[in-house]
Amino acid sequence: MGSLRALAWALCCAVGGAAAAAPSEIVWKDLSGWEVEYGRWRAEEGTLLQTEVGPARTIIWRPGKAYSDLDLTIPFKASSEGDGVKAAGVVYRAVSQEEYYYIHYDVRNSQVVWVRSAPGKEWTDARRHRWPELRAETWHTTRVVVRGDRHEVYLDGKRLFTETDGTLQAGVIGLRTGQGRIAFGTARLEGTEVSLDRPFVVLKPPFSDLCTDAGTGGYEAFPDVCRTKSGELLCVFYAGHGHVSVPNDKLPKGARICLARSTDNGKTWSKPEVVVDTPIDDRDPSITQLSDGRLVVTYMTYVPGRKPMTHEVFLVWSADGGKTWGPPQPVDSPLKGNEAVSEPIREMPDGTLLLPLYGAAEPGQKSTVCVLLSRDGGRSWPEHAMVHLEGEHLHEPSVVRLPDGRLLMVIRPRMTWCESTDGGRSWTRPQAMPVSGDAPYLLLTSRQILLCAFRHRPTKSTRLIYSTDAGKTWSEPILLDRVIGAYPSLVELPDGRILVVYYTEGAGSDIRALFLDASRAGVRVLPKEGSDTPG
Structure with missing residues (x-):
């Protein structure tokens, strides 16, 4: 198994590989460095807002930097508007718009879902965890810590769960919403930067x-x-x-x-x-x-x-x-x-x-x-x-x-x-x-x-x-x-x-x-x- 993971890492990362990056803050002055795939995203007074209530999948990518191990902390708040799941989401180790890990914070159903998506099936692997304290109109802070095959998810200072999966070894990050108006606050990110073998390109349908x-x-x-x-x-x-x-x-x-x-x-x-x-x-x-x-x-x-x-x-x-x-x-x-x-x-x-x-x-x-x-x-x-x-x-x-x-x-x-x-x-x-x-x-x-x-x-x-x-x-x-x-x-x-x-x-x-x-x-x-x- 270890040799297979080493091979996956070699295919994912270019020669010259990985380097630890100093902790940094992501302050929402504008959307510089981010690219919208779908949704109505804007930076306003230090907050990132996604204002479209209906769509099941809105997402914004940070395609310029990829990470293997990472430690990402970000506050979010879901509006009570609408009848949908009102879900905030953190995407990481994305190698394409269809292949990534994703933490789904479902306010309506009081659950946090660890997801791996793959081409042809968005939720290829979904592991659900109940969390009754997840509420609309309340600022929550999530932390996602990924080291090797180990994925730890925290909410408001408490560790919710740990999952193990080594399918994807590195990729870019993104933020996502589902059927809700979601606000994100200043994020803190540290991790091991890598160079992907293929650049992450955000493709948008020309509708x-x-x-x-x-x-x-x-x-x-x-x-x-x-x-x-x-x-x-x-x-x-x-x-x-x-x-x-x-x-x-x-x-x-x-x-x-x-x-x-x-x-x-x-x-x-x-x-x-x-x-x-x-x-x-x-x-x-x-x-x-x-x-x-x-x-x-x-x-x-x-x-x-x-x-x-x-x-x-x-x-x-x-x-x-x-x-x-x-x-x-x-x-x-x-x-x-x-x-x-x-x-x-x-x-x-x-x-x-x-x-x-x-x-x-x-x-x-x-x-x-x-x-x-x-x-x-x-x-x-x-x-x-x-x-x-x-x-x-x-x-x-x-x-x-x-x-x-x-x-x-x-x-x-x-x-x-x-x-x-x-x-x-x-x-x-x-x-x-x-x-x-x-x-x-x-x-x-x-x-x-x-x-x-x-x-x-x-x-x-x-x-x-x-x-x-x-x-x-x-x-x-x-x-x-x-x-x-x-x-x-x-x-x-x-x-x-x-x-x-x-x-x-x-x-x-x-x-x-x-x-x-x-x-x-x-x-x-x-x-x-x-x-x-x-x-």
């Missing part, structure tokens, strides 16, 4: 904000985008005050469905317009333009407790490019328990419309997928096909037509896939895919690259896999953004670029957009506004 406030409370989520025959991009999304936005004094009808437009292929977006606003929570919209030019938005209604006759699917139609919308039309389906939708209507070459729903066939049963078929332009949906998997809930199906005419469906949560060879009238038994995820979205590009974007739970991030053989094999997950919201939607632009829209999650959740180049050589995220030329 742009599609919508940050639709005027309903600052929470936007669940976007879907389509490109019309006129070349306009239309993005519909949920707009409320939280993940479930029931009516209140400020928003008497609860959340609504909004729409933003872009006439320059996603560089800029209009102010939000209202599509639907019924007296209860309207959510999970998707939008399609049919071959006859009509626009149709699918969505569902929701109330806490999922009371009967409130968790239903509706359609709204527009014949004038979304300037006006007709009244909501309920969808008649065979689902007798609560029904839901998260996928746009898909039009087949013969004009048949497919509408994938999910819900319980009978109250109390596990959720299943139900694909409705319409042969009269959406006026009626007399045919359907059910997709079951014994002992499993099936949610959030996405459907795409492959070049040979087969239909491929990918389903949350594991994920699973199935196919239809008869236009959607019947489906094979779902089979496991090589990756788990939520809210998958499928797109077959003009280059015949099959894309599947989704929320990747193991890393709490937005990712994508692709296939060059119509789904027989898939790539490893590609990171798009480190936010957990996801519910992505994809559309191809005239120049071959792929526009991705998704959301961030948490209080103040936003809709984001970025661009991809997808070819048989791979998929890469393009610079902001797609200023690069696809390869």
